[in-house]
Amino acid sequence: MIMGLNYIVAMLLIAAGIYCLLFKRNLLKLVIGLAVMTDGIHLFLISMGYRLGGIVPIFSSEVAPSLSEFAARAVDPLPQALVLTSIVINICITALALSLCIYAYRHYGTLDTTKIRRLKE
Amino acid sequence: MFDFIWQPIIVTVAILLCSLATYLLLLSSHRTTKAQPTPEKMKNYACGEEIKPEEAHADSAQFFSAVRRVLSPFYRHIQAAHTGEVNTYLLWIVAGLVVILIIILLTVW
Amino acid sequence: MIPHAPILVIVLPLFTAFVMPLIGIIAERYHIKYLRELIAIGVMIVVLILAGTIAQEVWNGEVIVYELGGWSPPWGIVLAIDALSTQMALMIAGLGTLVMIYSASYMSRDSGLSYFYTLMLLVISGMMGIVLTGDFFNFYVFLEIMSISSYALVSFRRDALSIEAGIKYLIIGSLGTSFVLLSVVMLYGVVGTLNIADLGAKLATYGGTNVPSVLVLSLALFVTGVMIKVAMVPFHTWLPDAFTAAPTAISALLAGPAAVVGIYWVARLPYLPFGMPVGLILVSLGLISMVVGVLMALMQRDFKRMLAYHVISQKGYMVLGIGLGTLGATLGTQGGLFHLLNHSTYKALLFMCAGAVLYQTKSQKFDELGGLGKNMPITALTFLIGALAISGIPPLNGFVSKYIIYLAGFQAGMPWITAIAVVVSGLTLASFMKAFSSVFLGQRPQHLQGTREAPKPMLFSMIVMALICVAIGLLPALGFNIIGPAAEAAKNTSSYISHVLGGT
Numbered sequence: 001m002i003m004g005l006n007y008i009v010a011m012l013l014i015a016a017g018i019y020c021l022l023f024k025r026n027l028l029k030l031v032i033g034l035a036v037m038t039d040g041i042h043l044f045l046i047s048m049g050y051r052l053g054g055i056v057p058i059f060s061s062e063v064a065p066s067l068s069e070f071a072a073r074a075v076d077p078l079p080q081a082l083v084l085t086s087i088v089i090n091i092c093i094t095a096l097a098l099s100l101c102i103y104a105y106r107h108y109g110t111l112d113t114t115k116i117r118r119l120k121e
Numbered sequence: 122m123f124d125f126i127w128q129p130i131i132v133t134v135a136i137l138l139c140s141l142a143t144y145l146l147l148l149s150s151h152r153t154t155k156a157q158p159t160p161e162k163m164k165n166y167a168c169g170e171e172i173k174p175e176e177a178h179a180d181s182a183q184f185f186s187a188v189r190r191v192l193s194p195f196y197r198h199i200q201a202a203h204t205g206e207v208n209t210y211l212l213w214i215v216a217g218l219v220v221i222l223i224i225i226l227l228t229v230w
Numbered sequence: 231m232i233p234h235a236p237i238l239v240i241v242l243p244l245f246t247a248f249v250m251p252l253i254g255i256i257a258e259r260y261h262i263k264y265l266r267e268l269i270a271i272g273v274m275i276v277v278l279i280l281a282g283t284i285a286q287e288v289w290n291g292e293v294i295v296y297e298l299g300g301w302s303p304p305w306g307i308v309l310a311i312d313a314l315s316t317q318m319a320l321m322i323a324g325l326g327t328l329v330m331i332y333s334a335s336y337m338s339r340d341s342g343l344s345y346f347y348t349l350m351l352l353v354i355s356g357m358m359g360i361v362l363t364g365d366f367f368n369f370y371v372f373l374e375i376m377s378i379s380s381y382a383l384v385s386f387r388r389d390a391l392s393i394e395a396g397i398k399y400l401i402i403g404s405l406g407t408s409f410v411l412l413s414v415v416m417l418y419g420v421v422g423t424l425n426i427a428d429l430g431a432k433l434a435t436y437g438g439t440n441v442p443s444v445l446v447l448s449l450a451l452f453v454t455g456v457m458i459k460v461a462m463v464p465f466h467t468w469l470p471d472a473f474t475a476a477p478t479a480i481s482a483l484l485a486g487p488a489a490v491v492g493i494y495w496v497a498r499l500p501y502l503p504f505g506m507p508v509g510l511i512l513v514s515l516g517l518i519s520m521v522v523g524v525l526m527a528l529m530q531r532d533f534k535r536m537l538a539y540h541v542i543s544q545k546g547y548m549v550l551g552i553g554l555g556t557l558g559a560t561l562g563t564q565g566g567l568f569h570l571l572n573h574s575t576y577k578a579l580l581f582m583c584a585g586a587v588l589y590q591t592k593s594q595k596f597d598e599l600g601g602l603g604k605n606m607p608i609t610a611l612t613f614l615i616g617a618l619a620i621s622g623i624p625p626l627n628g629f630v631s632k633y634i635i636y637l638a639g640f641q642a643g644m645p646w647i648t649a650i651a652v653v654v655s656g657l658t659l660a661s662f663m664k665a666f667s668s669v670f671l672g673q674r675p676q677h678l679q680g681t682r683e684a685p686k687p688m689l690f691s692m693i694v695m696a697l698i699c700v701a702i703g704l705l706p707a708l709g710f711n712i713i714g715p716a717a718e719a720a721k722n723t724s725s726y727i728s729h730v731l732g733g734t
Contacts, residue, residue: 014412021401021405027397030401031401034405034408037405037408038404041408041411044412044415045418048418078418082418085367086411089371089378092374092378093374093378093404096378096381096382097400097401097404100381100400101397103385103388103393104397107389107393116394116397117394118390118391118394119471121526
């Protein structure tokens with residue numbers, strides 16, 4: 001039940017992000033939309049490695065007494081590594097996007113996407 | 122391995138020979154006329170004003186105005202659709218994703 | 231092959247990139263001119279040599295598998311290099327070197343050059359990683375390295391237009407890369423592995439039919455993500471903006487070497503890792519892009535924007551060729567990959583010519599230029615060679631690859647595709663006639679009377695590119711020796727899988 005909820009929330013976040021990208025006219029809101037959407041993907045990814053009652057994926061005698069029990073109960077460590085990498089990348093994108101927004105505001109005096117359109121056709 | 126497809130050296134030589142022949146033909150049909158235009162005739166006018174030839178420049182978007190006229194629906198709809206708004210472009214992307222998804226579903230099942 | 235060459239071609243530009251600000255400080259402290267430029271060019275030449283040694287080995291029928299950290303394939307990250315990757319790596323290194331030489335001169339009036347070369351080398355490193363890696367998530371990471379650096383490069387000059395183009399590129403590109411990430415995640419959830427060969431082997435058991443629905447969604451997301459990078463028509467909108475507003479050295483970099491990355495994945499897509507039929511999508515996207523790209527290019531007033539729309543149109547040819555290759559035309563894949571080689575060369579050349587004109591006249595509008603043929607004869611000549619090559623005029627290289635794609639149209643039993651391709655080629659010639667006559671022929675405006683020829687490093691890159699165009703046109707075997715193995719390798723999935731997983 002709880003596992004299902006994770007995926008539903010992840011998909012809702014992705015959908016909210018895409019909605020924000022499509023219908024919000026403010027550049028900052030677009031950046032927020034991108035971040036929300038990527039966070040939804042991250043939640044999706046991290047849920048995939050989780051199992052109910054899982055233990056830390058570090059093999060030591062304190063965590064699990066035997067290798068077979070460790071293998072049966074440990075969560076998947078790979079999505080955790082992937083999601084860390086992906087979060088760092090997402091921070092880069094957000095930081096660059098915000099700095100570009102500052103410059104866009106300086107040049108155009110607005111963050112409205114319907115007004116920032118000198119390049120067209 | 123792919124020699125049967127295309128023999129560039131032969132074709133290049135043929136192209137060069139043909140252009141030489143064309144040039145010779147042009148040269149042989151060349152005829153000089155003794156037109157002596159008055160200075161008035163050589164002047165450029167635009168809207169009643171006299172302008173220098175250096176300043177006269179055709180609008181480059183009208184260079185192929187015939188194509189624009191023939192394909193006017195394309196330019197009226199598709200070119201005008203490039204509004205420069207990010208939201209429109211993102212909408213195209215999501216719509217494209219849905220279309221691709223439908224095509225894959227149709228071909229796989 | 232030098233040991234560790236596969237990782238060196240990625241790591242060398244990456245480390246030099248981060249050392250570059252330090253080199254910039256040294257260059258300013260001790261007043262050494264061109265230190266940054268020379269180091270960047272030197273690194274690119276070393277990368278080219280390393281890629282050459284890898285190519286020697288790969289063309290002997292090997293698939294080089296390099297295990298990072300000594301972890302064997304299905305678990306650790308590997309670099310898997312077959313002939314397709316080799317073609318792409320050689321193109322990135324070779325054209326990247328020429329673009330680097332060009333930018334040494336083109337960017338000489340700008341400040342903050344340390345960061346410029348940092349970002350340039352990061353783009354090169356990311357592209358190398360994308361084409362060499364054998365791991366799906368690793369591909370995503372390199373894609374982001376390349377993308378983020380290129381967003382920053384597009385808005386490098388921070389004027390109004392480049393900021394606008396950069397932010398549009400960033401939002402559209404990030405949406406695309408998130409699609410790729412979501413696709414990778416779903417694939418991992420279904421199959422439970424990230425190694426491309428392992429994915430291919432496990433997905434092949436579905437046999438193209440009766441696949442889980444998540445996999446279909448994953449494929450659709452991946453195709454969309456890749457198509458945003460390739461800029462096929464509904465997804466193309468970032469490209470004209472970015473190429474118009476970016477410094478021209480960056481336009482050349484993105485049009486030449488960076489086009490490789492998207493097409494590399496388009497060529498992989500029908501075979502690995504998904505192995506599902508996407509030929510119909512590729513052919514239709516290619517056709518739409520060809521036609522819309524060229525018709526939009528016909529009416530442009532801006533030199534670089536016109537070239538940018540031709541990038542879309544010409545990439546349509548490649549995607550069309552690769553798509554036809556999956557629909558039974560054996561020549562299609564070869565044509566697509568060969569067109570990639572030719573297009574990257576002459577499109578980088580054309581952007582360099584536009585950049586030379588912009589550098590000397592500070593204008594890229596057709597209406598403000600004219601009659602520059604007398605002032606810049608070498609630029610005009612190289613532009614003419616590039617323009618004839620892109621229009622597919624026979625003795626030049628563009629014709630050879632287009633001809634193969636035309637033949638592939640007949641081979642697939644769809645001659646109407648060939649007809650459309652020929653018409654698009656004619657329209658391309660028409661729009662380049664307009665460009666050549668507006669810029670290099672006709673009346674020269676008064677303020678351009680004293681225009682001089684472009685600086686020598688720029689001319690060097692342009693002349694080398696023009697010579698490559700003529701050489702491949704006259705001796706297509708030069709190109710086929712690279713393309714033949716690459717097209718074979720793209721289709722030969724079983725060899726790739728067995729080489730990568732063979733060690734386990």
